[in-house]
Amino acid sequence: MTHKPRHAGQAIVDSLALHGVKRVFAVPGESYLAVLDGLHGTEIETIVVRQEGGAAYMAEAHGKFTGEPGVAMVTRGPGAANAYVALHTAWQDGTPMVLFVGLVPIADRMRESFQEFDPNAWFGTQTKRVFVLDEPGRASEIVAEAFFAAKSGRPGPVVVGLPEDIITKAYDGELTAPISVAEGAVSPRELEQLTAALAKAEKPLIYVGGQRWTPDAAAAITRFAERNGIPVAQDWHASDRVPFTSPANIGSLGYGRGAKAAQMFDDADVLLAIGALPTDVPTDGFTLRQRPDAVNFLVSIDTTLRGRSGAVSSHILASPVAFAEAVEGLDLGRTADWDAWRASGHEAHRALATIDDDELPATAAGTAHMSAVLRELIERLPEDAVCTIGAGNHTIWAQRFFPTNVFPSQLATRNGSMGYSIPSAVAAGLESPERLVIAVCGDGEFLMNGQELATAAQYGVPVLAVVMDNGQYATIREHQEQHFPGRVSGTQLSNPDFAAFARAFGGHGETVTSDAEAAGAVERSLKAVTEQRRSALIHVITDQKISLP
Template sequence: MTTPTHAGRAIVDSLVRHGVRRVYSVPGESYLALLDGLYESGIHNVVCRQEGGAAYMAEAHGKLTGTPGVAMVTRGPGAANAFVAVHTAWQDATPLVLFVGLVPIGDRQRESFQEFDPAAWFGTQTKRVLVLDEPDRASEVVAEAFFAATSGRPGPVVVGLPEDVVAAPFAGRLHEPLPVVDGTVSECDLADLVARLQRSERPLLLVGGARWTPDAAATTTRFAERNALPIVQEWHAADRVPTASPSCVGQLAFGGPAYAARMLEEADLLVTVGAVLGDVVTGGYRLRQDPDAATVVVTIDPGLRGRSGAVSRHVLAAPTAFARAVAELDLDRAEVWRPWTEAGRRAYEEELARLARGTGMTTVLREIAARTSDALQTVGAGNHTAWARLLPVDRYPGELATRNGSMGYAVPAAVVAALEHPGRAVVAVAGDGELLMNGQELATAAQEGAAFLVVVMDNGQYGTIRMHQEREYPGRVSGTRLANPDFAALARAYGGHAETVRADAEAAGAVERALEAVAEGVFALVHVVVDPAVLSP
């Protein structure tokens, strides 16, 4: 490799060393040298239409691959627009590296054009904020950023690039990636876990969080099935165990099913893998708060961030290390646990059956499920996301979602999923409010040739807030109504295929034609018009 000519090129050469194949950006004059470094680098620069969309794509990339997604934005307004994805990555424990152009060093603290303090803005929502003040340390800063983003509990890292420093000559050396450890399930940890399980009559696994791989998810599933152990999943983490697995008993989510909450309360041993007992899982810190409850937490985070309730033992290990430790474990308790697990499974299947009896969005999602296999779904936030449960998950990764309740995510995440997995069906489930928060990234999809299906539920309102409003202030609708465009016409304007469904009889044909368009290499959108009274499945 030739010696980098400037710090911007050194950063890009370091990204190559870290295995980066794709970055997501909105260009800015504050980091022209970094854009120059990307020229002929072999890294694909996905140029987006708004920094929020670009940073969401990087966050989705981190979730999908387990390696840091990389976004590049300019100072001031650009950094502000990207903040939503930083918060998402912070709460969802997603590895993300955000490069932000800054004012030249000599212009600092002079209220110069678009100046801001990156540490003050991002300090509470990132694992680290690094500012490159010496061009020769450019590669070192990249290595530090990637290590911080991936080690322990993953999260976002912001790297500030003063305009003059990133363009300065580089005379340093290129740094190799720093190793990230998975922790370990020690012999003592494993012996304690086995002893607790063998004493248990009603054990329950709770899975979710970060640091999963396809192999870890598959191995954990096989362990649970071999031992007839039930697995409940975190909200918006529905892909650690396949929907069809006899061990899968659903999710603990906002407004989640009563049977899942009962299982959490009645379990005489809870083993969490990657997940912690946060507010959503515990129904607002109400469930499993008994100080004597037996709970073994397996997480690589030494700080146990986000937990509540008792912790009987903390195993400092990532899900990958847990999966290796239990891969061949046969506890000889399957017949004891099978009735408990089968009861949870039946309750889950009954819930899915009830959900599938609806119309409108339900009919459209049923038609999609019947025509796709191994689909990768993307959802943001809102009541419409509940319909995504009609799409079965076959393997990890199978769902990209925001566990911090951030809207506008479905389309940017679908762009990433389609580019990263061009052979898989990708289905974005969006609401009318959510789609218009980052719907402009459909232009990016068309530009990049990202082929996926978008299903838009149009009930003319911010449905989640309307639901809460009707509960707290019945009949007094305020601030939640929406006057929507013709979403199908909008999709065609962006260069995609579009269908409109106003009645169940139109669903099958619309879905069939939309999926044919996706197979031909373009994105497609199905605009589902529903009664405003429909707020949830």
């Protein structure tokens, strides 16, 4: 394909279009004006965001939601620093994203120029690649290389530095076509070894998560598990690979997980991990499944198995897509043998996901149970609702109770990064405007990027935020009480009227101070989102003493 844009900035934009990019998330800066100029009048939508951390989170969430790299654009120095939080999220979560960062002109390097920094020094340890465009003729090539690096193998973040002067120079070359990404494969011998191990197993378990999934792959793995009666545990904050209601589902591992799921994960005599690995959180800090003789078949497209712990019986170098194709129709003929094993895990998962009034602890006057609000919400959800989650104790309510029955339907951070819930909800709403998007937030977490409700309003993305307000950084308070009981320090918050905050952005706001108010607040909020097409926020005042469901 031949194209002769006016300048390298235009070549970058044309290359993004060639890669199927529909939108970029940006905070403008004078350092990359030529790229902004290239975006003018194109079909690529420029989503103007209020803070670089929000823009980069949106790009990361887009990568999780679609499997294609999300694109963020920020300026040098402070802008790049603000975006770093999402790079770390994408690095630990294995999410494809590309961050374009404006840089000082080449002649100004190493002179302590305004907002100058070294992108390799800053980002080299937390990205798959760092590119700096020093030749205008390589603009399109570097875009192609950046997208390939972000998507291939274990996905991750890539940074492209754009010197202010270089992107204004003429570009006369051809555009570089996208580079295809390998899915890997399952060899006949590997499939035979896996089949033989499962044929002898008494307690097999499938463990799923990670990236490189598609709706078709998730559906195929669900059919494989259900057809063979093998229970499935899902990685922490990856609860949408197998439907919540599937008889094979035994719940998720990680923080807030059920004891039964962890026990089955540890006790399984054959573990088939697809996309996910036995990393820190699901193994309870590298304590579960650490036996040297454990039988672990690890299906991962990552050649390094980064983060893996425990034994490796076989590493099958394949993405979930390739593995799903390999086991399509495979029937081991042992469903009845494993029925009791599977059913016990699923029943425990269902029990954990049930909100029982009799089990709710007494709550102080003027406060409500987060569980009561979520129950009213869940009863009214469509099948394909999307849940976005930040980080903190509030996430356990969403992880435990929110039904994720289609893929993708959960966006969350596995690196525990706060401020993610609202930006990720905006990204999901932009990509799938027909779906209801629910952001479950904590009071501390929400105010880290709650201003992105302005972005939601500007682009007509109605999201429903449920903010749990217990006036504290509850996760840290919990650890504090464990290590230094009775010595509360540095964890207490004084919060604003979150419902009024939502109304200030043109949204609908509700405040819930008792369980009796939950149903009405949910009904009115859903009406605002689905019928009036504006965002809504439910401010739930909760008891500090009830930190977990």
